[in-house]
Amino acid sequence: xxxxxxxxxxxxxxxxxxxxxxxxxxxxxxxxxxxxxxxxxxxxxxxxxxxxxxxxxxxxxxxxxxxxxxxxxxxxxxxxxxxxxxxxxxxxxxxxxxxxxxxxxxxxxxxxxxxxxxxxxxxxxxxxxxxxxxxxxxxxxxxxxxxxxxxxxxxxxxxxxxxxxxxxxxxxxxxxxxxxxxxxxxxxxxxxxxxxxxxxxxxxxxxxxxxxxxxxxxxxxxxxxxxxxxxxxxxxxxxxxxxxxxxxxxxxxxxxxxxxxxxxxxxxxxxxxxxxxxxxxxxxxxxxxxxxxxxxxxxxxxxxxxxxxxxxxx
Numbered sequence: 001x002x003x004x005x006x007x008x009x010x011x012x013x014x015x016x017x018x019x020x021x022x023x024x025x026x027x028x029x030x031x032x033x034x035x036x037x038x039x040x041x042x043x044x045x046x047x048x049x050x051x052x053x054x055x056x057x058x059x060x061x062x063x064x065x066x067x068x069x070x071x072x073x074x075x076x077x078x079x080x081x082x083x084x085x086x087x088x089x090x091x092x093x094x095x096x097x098x099x100x101x102x103x104x105x106x107x108x109x110x111x112x113x114x115x116x117x118x119x120x121x122x123x124x125x126x127x128x129x130x131x132x133x134x135x136x137x138x139x140x141x142x143x144x145x146x147x148x149x150x151x152x153x154x155x156x157x158x159x160x161x162x163x164x165x166x167x168x169x170x171x172x173x174x175x176x177x178x179x180x181x182x183x184x185x186x187x188x189x190x191x192x193x194x195x196x197x198x199x200x201x202x203x204x205x206x207x208x209x210x211x212x213x214x215x216x217x218x219x220x221x222x223x224x225x226x227x228x229x230x231x232x233x234x235x236x237x238x239x240x241x242x243x244x245x246x247x248x249x250x251x252x253x254x255x256x257x258x259x260x261x262x263x264x265x266x267x268x269x270x271x272x273x274x275x276x277x278x279x280x281x282x283x284x285x286x287x288x289x290x291x292x293x294x295x296x297x298x299x300x301x302x303x304x305x306x307x308x309x310x311x312x313x314x
Contacts, residue, residue, distance in 0.1 A: 003314065005096035005294045006060035010050035013295035013302070016063065024101040026075030033087060033102050037120035038095040039066035040297045040310040041152075043250075048298065052252060063294065064312075067095030068110060068119030078104055086110040090123030090269050096294055098314040108269040113277040121152070121283045121309035122269050128235055129156035130268035131261050132249045133164075136208050136231055140165030145198060145206045145225065148213035149185055150176035152284075152309055153235060156272070157210055158185045159281050169201050171213070176307070179284065195221045211236060219244055284308040 001020040009015050026032045044063055046052040054061075067089040071081055081087070081104060088108045094100050110119045132153075138144055144161045148154045149170025161168045162184035170185035171194065177187035188197045194217060198206065209222035214236030222232045223244065232246040238253030248255065257265070275281030286308025289297050293312075300306040 002097060002099040003291065004094060004098070005063050005291065005312075007048060007063065008057055008060050010048065010057070013048070013298040015048065016295045016298065018292045018294070019060070021097075024099050026073050026078075026101050028076040029078065030075040030101045030103050031071045031078055031081060031087075031107070032073040032099060033067070033069045033089060033107075034072050034099050035067050035089075035095060035097055035314050036069040036116040037067060038064050038097070038291070038312040038314070039120040039123065040064070040294075040301065040312060041066060041124045042301060043124060044096075045298050045301055062094035062097065064095035064097075065093060066090055066120055066123035067092075067100070068116040072099070075101075080104070081107065081109075086116070086119075088114075088119035088122055088269055088273065090127060090266070095120070096291060096312055098291070105266070108273055111273055111277040114273050117285055117288070117309075117311045118276060118283045119273065120311055121285060122272050125152035125309075126156045126272045127265035127268045128250055129153050130160055130271065131257070131264040132210055132233055132235060133157055133160055134264045135247070135249060135261055136210065136233055138164060138166050138208050142207040143167045143169065143202050143204060145202075145209040145222065146170045146185070147190070147209070147211045147215070147218035147222070148172070149180050149187070150307075151212055154210075154212045155179075155183060155282075155284060157212070158183045159275075163275075163280065166208075167202065167204075169198055169206065171218070179307075183282070190215075190217060195224050198225060207231065209233075219246070222246070286310050288313055290314075 007015040092106045150172040168185040171190045180187040206225040208231045211218040211234035229245045238248040241248035286306045291314045
């Protein structure tokens with residue numbers, strides 16, 4: 001039997017339960033992965049709590065979308081992978097588990113220089129950041145403002161933009177400024193006077209803004225500093241974006257991503273793995289907890305009590 005975290009009702013972290021489930025069997029086009037690490041993302045918390053609406057729960061709902069591990073079996077028609085391959089998993093519900101069946105299109109091969117914890121930390125944050133910057137057409141020589149730059153999506157966005165030759169201004173609390181500098185960003189503290197601090201840091205002006213914070217301040221400062229509202233986006237305030245005349249990627253946006261944007265999200269994971277292997281990209285890892293303590297992991301995120309990606313270990 002495998003083990004998995006599920007819930008049968010919405011609510012606090014206490015609704016999460018560790019249960020035994022039948023060992024997964026790969027269907028055609030799928031593999032079974034023995035999970036070595038699962039990444040915990042804010043969307044996991046929002047869905048569990050009912051903040052991000054889903055259809056009613058009619059059977060135990062599995063949790064988590066990002067993970068990494070080792071392939072243990074192949075379904076019919078699978079090529080390009082073999083039993084024993086190390087892989088990262090993205091866009092697949094149920095990674096809070098000891099084993100999971102995964103469509104081959106939701107896998108990325110892990111290289112030797114990338115740990116399972118790093119692989120599990122990539123999917124949603126890296127995919128969201130990369131697609132958002134591609135959609136906003138961030139280019140060499142431009143200046144990008146990233147709100148909440150020290151979060152997982154923010155750090156990925158900072159690194160991609162710096163690699164592409166952009167100047168990046170990133171907001172964060174003062175104790176996180178050294179981390180932002182290490183990624184190549186110019187850190188500024190959020191709070192009263194933010195727009196003036198950004199102007200001081202970027203006298204050349206700001207071309208593009210990405211809101212990963214979801215605060216009124218982030219939206220208003222972006223509107224104040226960026227002339228073209230089509231080059232302002234939020235990943236948090238999706239339902240409000242149209243009201244401000246800006247774009248939304250994720251965050252409950254009523255406008256779905258295009259096929260091209262979805263492909264950018266998929267390709268981002270393999271790209272990040274190659275960059276980590278080359279020493280050109282980093283993932284800030286935080287607390288590691290056993291799978292049975294998934295509720296504690298959710299509590300830490302809700303309390304903003306952990307820097308870096310929280311990882312569950314089956």
